[in-house]
Amino acid sequence: MVNVVKGSLIKCDPAVKQYLVYLDETLAFGEKFILHNLDEQHLFVQISAVPMIKEKLQEQIDKISYDSAQTK
Amino acid sequence: MSSQFANLQEYIASLPPNVIQNIYGHPASCLAIFRDLPVLARTIIMRFICLPNSETTGQPQPISQGVVSSWINPSHQNTYKMISRMLVKLGIWNEIGTDWQLDATFRNNLTGAIFGGTTIWLDETDSTAGPSERNIKKLDELNTYSSTRWDCVLQYLVNPDRGQITRDTIDVFVHAKLLRRNEDTSSSSTDPYTITGSGFQFLLMNRRSQVWFFIINSLETRQQRGEDISEHLIFLFQLSFATFGKDYSCEKFSSVKENFLQHLRELGLTWQKTRKIKRYFPTKLAIELASGLSTNGFVDQQYGNDEIQSGFLVVETNYRVYAYTNNDLYLKIIALFCKMLYRFPNMSVGLITRQSIRRALSKEISADLILNFLKSNAHPQMRKRLLENKPLIPTTISDQIRLWEMERDRVVDQEGMLYNQFNSANDFELIEKYAKDLNVLLWSNTQKRCIIVSKAGHEEVKRFWKMQRPKSSNEN
Numbered sequence: 001m002v003n004v005v006k007g008s009l010i011k012c013d014p015a016v017k018q019y020l021v022y023l024d025e026t027l028a029f030g031e032k033f034i035l036h037n038l039d040e041q042h043l044f045v046q047i048s049a050v051p052m053i054k055e056k057l058q059e060q061i062d063k064i065s066y067d068s069a070q071t072k
Numbered sequence: 073m074s075s076q077f078a079n080l081q082e083y084i085a086s087l088p089p090n091v092i093q094n095i096y097g098h099p100a101s102c103l104a105i106f107r108d109l110p111v112l113a114r115t116i117i118m119r120f121i122c123l124p125n126s127e128t129t130g131q132p133q134p135i136s137q138g139v140v141s142s143w144i145n146p147s148h149q150n151t152y153k154m155i156s157r158m159l160v161k162l163g164i165w166n167e168i169g170t171d172w173q174l175d176a177t178f179r180n181n182l183t184g185a186i187f188g189g190t191t192i193w194l195d196e197t198d199s200t201a202g203p204s205e206r207n208i209k210k211l212d213e214l215n216t217y218s219s220t221r222w223d224c225v226l227q228y229l230v231n232p233d234r235g236q237i238t239r240d241t242i243d244v245f246v247h248a249k250l251l252r253r254n255e256d257t258s259s260s261s262t263d264p265y266t267i268t269g270s271g272f273q274f275l276l277m278n279r280r281s282q283v284w285f286f287i288i289n290s291l292e293t294r295q296q297r298g299e300d301i302s303e304h305l306i307f308l309f310q311l312s313f314a315t316f317g318k319d320y321s322c323e324k325f326s327s328v329k330e331n332f333l334q335h336l337r338e339l340g341l342t343w344q345k346t347r348k349i350k351r352y353f354p355t356k357l358a359i360e361l362a363s364g365l366s367t368n369g370f371v372d373q374q375y376g377n378d379e380i381q382s383g384f385l386v387v388e389t390n391y392r393v394y395a396y397t398n399n400d401l402y403l404k405i406i407a408l409f410c411k412m413l414y415r416f417p418n419m420s421v422g423l424i425t426r427q428s429i430r431r432a433l434s435k436e437i438s439a440d441l442i443l444n445f446l447k448s449n450a451h452p453q454m455r456k457r458l459l460e461n462k463p464l465i466p467t468t469i470s471d472q473i474r475l476w477e478m479e480r481d482r483v484v485d486q487e488g489m490l491y492n493q494f495n496s497a498n499d500f501e502l503i504e505k506y507a508k509d510l511n512v513l514l515w516s517n518t519q520k521r522c523i524i525v526s527k528a529g530h531e532e533v534k535r536f537w538k539m540q541r542p543k544s545s546n547e548n
Contacts (some may be wrong), residue, residue, distance in 0.1 A: 002503075002537065003493040009514050009524050012483040020483075036490060036522070042515055044524065050485045061479055071495060 007035050008050050010043045016057065017043060023056060080108045085161040089392050092163045094302035095231050096178045099185035100193050101309040106182055112148070113198065116140065117164070120174045120290045121183055133181045134171035134340050136308045172355045187330055193310045194320045207258075214343055218355035221340025222283070223401050226275060232265040240290075247296070248289035250274050267408070269436035275405055276445055277455075283339070283357050290335065311342075312361060314354040323350040385449045388465045393422040396451060409442050424469065429476045439477040443470055488514050492522040503513040506536050 010020070020043060024034045033049035044054070084092060084105060095101040104116065126133045137527065144152045156172070159165040166173045203266065228237045229250060242265070245251040250271035254264055272281060287308070291301045307329060322333055322344075336342045341358035344351065384402070386394040393410050395403060396419050403420055406412070409432035410422030432442060448466050458464060494500040500521045506511040512529020518520065525533050 002491055002495075002499070004490075005490045006532075007488065007490060009486045009488050011485075016482045038515060038517065038520075038522070038524075044490050047487055048492075053485075054483060056330050058484060061482070066481075 003036060005044075006047070007044050008047045009038075010045055010050070010053070011041055012043075014040050017041060019057065019060065020045075020053060023053070028056065076385065081158060081162060085158070089163060091300075091305070093177065094300075096163070096175065096181060096307045097302075098193075098306045099181040101306050102178055102182040103185035104309040104312055105164075106185075109158075110151075110155060112144070112151055113159060116143070116155070117159075117174070120172075121179060121186070132174040132176055134168050134173040136166075136171050138170070164224045169342045194384070196312055214317065214353055214355050217343050218340035218357045218480050219279075219511055221338065222279065222357065225286075225339060226282075227269050227401050229267055229275060229403060230401065230408065231265070238335075238338055239400055241338060244286065244290045245271070246276075247284070247293040267437075268436060269441065272405075272408070272435075272437045272441050272445075275401075276441075276448065279357075280360065283341070283361060286339070287361060296331075299328060303329060307332065308358070308361060311354045311358045314359055316354070316356060316359055319353045321350055323354055332538070339465050350486055368478070383448075383450045383452060383455065385446055385470055386451045386454055387424075387465055388444055391469065391472075392422040393424060393446075394451075395420045395422065402449075405445070408435070408437060424473070426476055429473055430480070433477055433480060439473045442473060446541070486514055487527040488524045489527065489533075490522065490524050491533075492520065494521045497521070502540060503533065503537060507533055 012020070017040065021037070023029070024032055029049060029052050033046045033053075034043055035046060036044035040042055045052065106117065109117070112403040120132065120135065123133045123135075124495060125131060132450060140156075141149065141152060160167065164175055165177050172229070199538060218220065225237055225241060229245065230354050231343050232251065242251065246253065246265070248270075249268055251265040252268045254266055274285065277285070281392075294304065295301050303326075322330065323444050325333060333342060333344075334347070336358065337352070339357070341355055341361070343353040343355060368506065385406075386396070388394070395406055397403065398418055403412075403415075406420070406422055408426055409424070411428045412420060412422045414421045426447065427441070429439075433439070443465060454464060463470065491503060494503075497518075498525070500518070504513065504516050504523055507516075507523060507525050507529060510529055512526045513523065514526050515524040
């Protein structure tokens with residue numbers, strides 16, 4: 001028997017993947033969104049979670065990046 | 073994008089046959105196209121023209137292809153083949169059986185253009201005499217006028233909130249995909265349009281290419297609107313034979329042609345004191361236009377201003393950009409990706425920041441475009457770095473700009489279907505191979521027996537699996 005699931009394949013670097021796993025475990029979006037943890041660089045997630053993932057990731061990047069203009 | 077119709081022939085060849093026929097109806101267009109052809113093509117056409125029309129039919133006399141080919145040195149037969157293809161595409165030649173026949177209209181009008189005997193192309197009534205001492209100042213004025221007008225049009229691209237250009241011009245920009253209409257009108261920004269990536273590339277082209285690209289798109293826009301562009305094309309060709317510094321009458325222009333003239337006036341291709349005075353002066357932009365881009369580059373240099381030619385940008389490792397120019401247009405381009413700090417009469421200082429680069433990236437101005445701009449306008453002082461085998465732009469800067477670009481898409485997502493829990497390795501391999509052959513396989517893993525197929529390929533793979541299943545389950 002073959003099982004078929006609908007979702008979105010996410011390709012990213014290992015660091016981002018770990019962050020996404022963290023988001024999943026802490027139920028950042030209120031529920032789990034990772035359907036399959038495929039490998040170091042790939043995740044299979046719910047389609048509805050993709051925009052939220054991108055938004056959250058951007059927020060995180062903004063938080064940790066240094067901008068020379070902001071210090072002035 | 074500048075490769076689109078890089079020369080006149082390609083553009084003419086792309087026009088519908090009836091438009092080509094129409095423009096051959098005027099000697100100016102025939103001569104303009106003729107002089108743009110390769111030397112060999114011109115020689116062949118000259119031989120054809122010198123033959124009298126056939127007595128029986130009154131049509132140009134056909135010549136057998138074998139004879140034409142025998143004119144050409146055997147080692148250059150490839151050039152000949154290329155040229156005959158080009159001439160057929162341009163509608164200058166027709167293949168009649170095994171003969172070549174020159175297009176009758178083209179022949180008559182080209183003969184007229186070369187040997188005289190046709191009417192005056194542009195209405196010269198009451199025209200002032202050609203360039204004289206008195207008119208020299210006028211010539212300078214015309215040059216300044218055309219470059220101010222064109223700069224004004226370009227400035228709109230960079231800064232669309234200033235409504236200094238007409239609806240027509242905006243339409244052309246949108247058609248050429250240089251400007252994009254803002255969908256999000258609810259936001260506080262009042263600009264109805266933003267510049268696109270290709271718009272930015274457009275700004276980086278030299279003036280001749282810009283005008284050429286713009287006019288072609290302008291003609292296309294008018295064509296879509298249902299206007300007959302052959303009249304405009306003929307007019308442009310006529311302009312290319314006009315004398316610089318001489319004025320011509322537009323009294324007898326039809327309203328459509330008048331409208332096109334006003335469009336050219338706005339772009340700086342023609343000068344007119346007021347709409348009411350029915351005289352216009354063509355500027356250099358118009359006169360040199362019809363030769364397309366094929367002519368050599370030395371003409372370009374007359375236009376660009378000296379500081380632009382030699383470069384004016386200094387980029388330092390501390391992310392500062394010094395622009396030694398007071399050209400508004402260039403400063404505005406720099407402001408697209410820099411945070412501007414200071415402005416002095418001859419120099420401005422900007423800072424490359426993460427925010428400013430991200431703002432540019434969100435306008436589809438890629439890191440490569442920005443770096444190319446910095447490189448192509450680098451100050452001679454910067455160019456000295458090359459002698460020391462250092463890259464033109466400090467690596468810290470170029471790398472950081474690229475990193476900021478990559479940061480925007482750290483995740484790539486693709487919708488798909490995941491197949492797992494296969495009964496046998498055989499089933500798994502069957503589907504994996506099928507999906508791979510269809511080029512719809514996104515990801516697969518043999519150990520986990522898991523396959524991800526793209527959304528588009530799912531239906532096909534499902535059908536295949538249904539067909540295979542009875543057979544494979546029998547095997548198991």
